[in-house]
Amino acid sequence: MTAGTYTKPLPQNDPYSKPFWAAAKQGRLVVQRCDVCGDLHFPPGPVCPACLADSQSFQPVSGNGTLVSWVHFHHAYWEGFKGELPYTVCLVKLAEGPIIISNLVDEQPEKLHAGASVSVLFDAVCEELTLPRFCLD
């Protein structure tokens, strides 16, 4: 599928997060790391929120984390999601600290609880976009 036929929302045209999406396309999950104080944060921004330094890099993380919470969307805010209701969105605390919102893939109700271990996987949803998603370990 090309972005032309993909009907779900694409990433915002945000200068700070371009490296995140480029890394996802290569199967790597990255967060922003401050070159000065080492603070890890996400989503990416223009300066370090801990020390305000400009100089920041993208650091690969393990892709392991714990499930903090999850919801099931029964309402489609975009046409492209209408055929997928209900779909699951989760909040994951990465082992390295930052939180990320993503989707839970292959949901297993018996394992679904706060604190469950999750791991990242990469879903190439169209030619232009790969989404990091999570599954229960």
Add this chain to the structure above:
Amino acid sequence: MSDLKELSNKFAVVGVGNTPYGNFPDTDEYGLGAVAFRRALEDCGLKKDDIDGLLVCRIPYYARMGEVLGVHPRWTLTMPPHGRMSGISIIEAMLALNCGAVRYVALIYANIGRSRRVNYGGEDASSFWDPWGFTSPGAAHAMMFRSHMEQFGSTTRQLAEVSVAFRKHALLNPDAVMKKPMTIEDHENSRLIVEPLRLFDYCLINDGATCLIVTTAERARDLRKRPALISGVGAQDDYHDASVLNFAQDFWYGPVRKVATEAYGMAGVGPADIDALMCYDNFSPTVLFSLEGLGFCKRGEAGSFVEGGTLALGGRLPTNTDGGHLSNSYMQGWGLNVEGIRQLRGECGARQVPDCKIVQFVQATPCTRTIIYTLG
């Protein structure tokens, strides 16, 4: 803000007004704002030329509002269309009065979201998380409530207690949008939106406007009605998770605790003294989160605290006696402040809290605020 203590009881809300609430495609923010402003002036007996401070919220252009009203103040502020701005604005007006920048401030809020079909998610509210399908403030509250359920064992039936209590109040409020009774079962059978939240956990979207007029306690003595004194305020912002709009991993427990400590200290009262609570209820879970932070119950116990009609008139803590955002009107905190003032004055008819002397407003949001009002 402990240095604000000396401002306790020095400023007051002296006039309140509101439009009818509903679907009004033939007017706009200025038309609604003008009606609320005129009613607030009538309420306190001031003339429009007395107003030298104008604060507008969710109104497109402050200067057009001034032109429409023929009001040309020496102090103007315009606030973004977020509910959290209600508490912020009232405190800012108090501070402007304190430094002598103004004498009488009119705070006008208008919302035309119903007839203009405003969406609070999807393309109208673009964010970093769109590609995963995560959008809307309701989803953020659903995410928080799931976490609260997991940590503390809270249930959706406990959320129903909140919605049912506020609906009971709406049935006693002639202005309220919602007119049909609701039971716990009705709540539990309502349409899932973002699970675990259902339709009846969501605030209304309706048109309407409110106006508050604030001045000093001294000037308030010359006006028509007894003033609602601002006895205590507390403020704390938390922007850690601001990219997930309307979200905090701790349900704003820390900020609410802090503002409660400040405001109770400033007013010299505690939770047990509060006769009626006006609690920001964009979504029903916010009420549970607020009760815990304010100290009406222990952390994690708000679910059991609200069981059995605690928040309804006649219960232990009458809350959102106008029906709140869930069942009265989506006036984003402003309507709750108006209701608080009317409760103190004893103007609430069938929904009046007997012997109501101390009212508290709270908004648990990324900008947490609380205001304690007492009758002057």
